[in-house]
Amino acid sequence: MGENIQKSRTGQRAFGSREWKFEKDAVFLVTGGAGFIGSNLCEAILGLGYEVRCLDDLSNGKPENVDFLAAHPGYTFIHGDIRDYDTCLAACRGAHYVLHQAAWGSVPRSIEMPRLYEEVNIKGTLNMMEAARHSGVQKFVYASSSSVYGDEPTLPKREGREGRVLSPYALTKKVGEEYGRLYTQLYQLDTYGLRYYNVFGRRQNPNGAYAAVIPKFIKQLLNDERPVINGDGKQSRDFTYIDNVIQANLRACLAPHDAAGEVYNIAFGGREYLIDIYDDLCSALNKHIEPVFGPERAADIRHSNADIAKARERLGYNPDINFHTGIALALEWYKENL
Structure with a gap:
């Protein structure tokens, strides 16, 4: 697909139409659409x-991620909470495809606030699937996570x-996958679970105690601060550039019915060590800053890389941006926007 891609003014590649x-009048609903992944999906679609509805309560998403889309005639912003079923139902009416990205992320934060994660990630996902079922949605694509592999040590990680x-x-992500399987089996709603592996790229928030490692390192190095490892x-980790994730969501929307009710690893299929990433970022930014080594985080998976054969075969997923190209693109964006 690389030959059909150009670069837009926001740094996102334009995916060749x-x-x-899809149907000429196709309507996409993106939940969590003002977040990192969601806003990139909205822009690409x-x-x-095609027409896009962006549903977000702005608890994690940021208005500035999507404000520039407001003038587009095909764009609608819906301020709402997926914990409210009526909001989900209203958002789904008339939609052909739902890309469900809304969730609370971060393993450490979930340990501190398990009840909130239950409410948003499990109840919210169930609300969205039920609303999609009753609204005649064709495809329901939802974000899962490599964290569902838990303490299984075998590499590469393989579905099943x-x-x-x-x-x-x-x-919460594992429960979401089980609901996805059941909604395909019991209600014939085509669901596709995408197990994301450490997604990174433009618009990923570098701020706060729970920020992802790559944007946090970049911001700290640009500010001449000592990052904590x-x-x-x-x-x-198997780090995955945002445009590969966009491709995976679009592939799932076009996937056949016999691929529904399943989960798929969405990654590049590589393996990068955290200390090597830090050294590479220092080199790229011409910084000579020694990191601080802190305690290990609770419940962290030490090693993770993906077997993406199932997504290639069943979805036609073909990631074309490797880690090093993705880092270069991310650095370019953060230099211009931080």
Whole structure:
């Protein structure tokens, strides 16, 4: 798909419309649409010429992520909470595709606030699936997480080979997957669970105690601060650039019915060590700052990388931005926007 992609004024690549054939009047609902992943999905879909509804209560999402879309004739912002079923139902009416991204993230924060995670991530997801079912939605694509693999040590991580979950956040995502399976099996709602692996890129929030590691490192290094690395830095992750995630969501919307009711690893299929990432960022930014090594975080999975064969085969997912290209694109965006 690379030959059909250009770069937009916001840094997002424009996905070539020849590849994505939806109904001319297709309506997409993106929950959590003012967040990091959601706002990028909204922008990409509008760029393809389709109508987008953005549902967000702005508890995590930020107005500035989507304010620039307000003038687009195909864009509608809905201020609402997925914990309210009537809001979900109203948002789903007339929608063809639901991309359910709304959730509270962060493993450490979920340990501190398990009841909130139950309310938003489980009840909210169930509300959205039920609303989609009663509204005749064609495809329901939802964000899951690599955290569902829990204490299963085998690499690469493969669907169907999960361990015990290690955090309330991971549990909420696992429950969401089970609801997805049931809603396809019992109600014939085509659901597709996307297990994201450490997504990064433009608009990811670098601020706060629960910020993701890459944007946090970048901001601190740009400000000549000493970042804290939890543990020894030898943890490894399969980091996934945002445009690969956009592709995966669009692929799922076009996937056949026999691929529904399943979950899919969404990653690049690589493995990067945290300390190497830090050194690479220092080199790219011409910084010479020694990090501070802090205690390991509770419930962290030490090593994670994905087998993406199932997503390739069943969804046609073909990620084309590797980690190093993604880091270069992310650095370019943060330099211009921080």
